[in-house]
Amino acid sequence: MINIKELKKYCNPSYLTIRNDKIIVCNKGLARLSKEKMKKIEEDFGIPVVYSRNYEEISQKMGRYISKHNIISPRDKIIVGLSGGKDSLSLLHLLEPYRRKFGIELYAVTVDLNIQNNRPWSESNKNMDIIKKHCESLNIPHEIIGFDKDVVEMSKILSENTKGIEYSPCFSCSIVRRHVLTNYAEQLIENDNDVVKIAFGHTLEDNSDTVMANIFKGDIIKALEPIKNFEETIVDFKDFKLSLRASTIIRPLLSVPEEKIKRALIECGVEFYKDKDECPFSRHRGDSIRRKAHETLSLLEKDVSNIREMVVSSILKTVELYKK
DSSP states (O other): OOOHHHHTTTSOGGGEEEOSSOEEESOTTTTTOOHHHHHHHHHHHSSOEEOOHHHHHHHHHHHHHHHHHTOOOTTOEEEEEOOSSHHHHHHHHHHTTHHHHTOOEEEEEEEEEEBTTBOTTOTTSTTHHHHHHHHHHHTOOEEEEEEEEEHHHHHHHHHHTSTTOOOOHHHHHHHHHHHHHHHHHHHHOOSTTOOEEEEOOOOHHHHHHHHHHHHHTTOOOOOOOSEEEEOOEEEEOSSOEEEEOOEEEEOTTTTSOHHHHHHHHHHTTOOOOOGGGTOTTSTTSTTOHHHHHHHHHHHHHTTOTTHHHHHHHHHHHHHHHHHO
16 A cells, blocks of 8 residues: 655646556646656556556646535545446546645445346456555455346336336336445445435436436426435335435536546556446346437437537526526
8 A cells, every 4th residue: 555645746746647556647747747757657656657648638627616516515524336347447547636735534345236147247247356456556445235136127127017117127126226326325324414415326328318208208398416315215116115314426427428437557567347238238238218319319420520518508597497
C-alpha cells in the first residue's frame, strides 16, 4: 500500500487514482505532475505512473457533473454496484480519489443474479477474479451477494398480474439489485449522521437510450437523474414480496460517453469483464425497444456527433419549463 504522506512530497494525490500496482493520473495539472516528477515517483515507489488523455477527460467530465449536481458530499459512504463491466469499473476507479478529496468511504458490491439459471456474476465465474483483483489493488472492500429467484420468472409474474404493462427481465434485474444494495446499505449506517449512497455506472448512452425508448413506447418521457432519493416500497410478485428500503441513488457518469470509458481503461491497462456478453437480455441482443433506441441514436450520431447530449438536454429543458 502506497504511503500517501510520502507521495504528497511529489504531487497532490487527490487527483490520482492510486492502486497497489500503478498510479493513474486523473488531472495532471491539479496533481502538479510533470514528466520528471512522474519518472521520480516511478523510481522511488517502484510502480508505474500512467497518463491517459481519455482517462483525464472522463475524470474531469465526471468531476464537473458531480459538482454541478452536488452528487457527493464529504464523508459520504458510497456503495458501487460493481458488475465488472467497463462502466462500473471505471466508476470505481474514478471515485477512488474522492477518498482523499472528500473523505468518503467506498464499498463495492456485485449482485449474483439468476437469469434462467444463467449466473454471469456468480462466485464461480472466472471473470469474478478480475473484479476481485481490481478491488484488492484499489484497497476497496468487495462482496458478492447472491439472489436465487429467477428474474425472468419474476417479470412474467408482474406482467401477468398487471393490466397493459409487460415487464422485461431488465426491470426485475434492477429491482433485485436495489433490494440487495439497499439492504447492504442499511448495514453501513452506524449513527444518525451517516449518509449512504448507492452509485451506478449509467452513462450518456444509457440516459439518451432511456429517453428515446420512452418515446418509441409512447410512454412518459423520462431521463435518468444524477441523484435521486427513493422512499421505502414493496414490489408485489404475487407469490412473494420484495422490499426496497429508502435509499439515495447516484449516477456520476451520466455525462460520459461509453467509447471514452472503453479507450481510457484500455490505455490505462485496466482489464474489464465483458459482462453483457454473458447476459441473454443485454442491449445488443434480441430485438428490444431499447436496442432500437440505441441503434437509432448511433446512426444519427454519425452525422450529429452530439445527438445524445441534445436528446438529454431537450427533455431536461422541457421538465424545467413545465416546473415553471
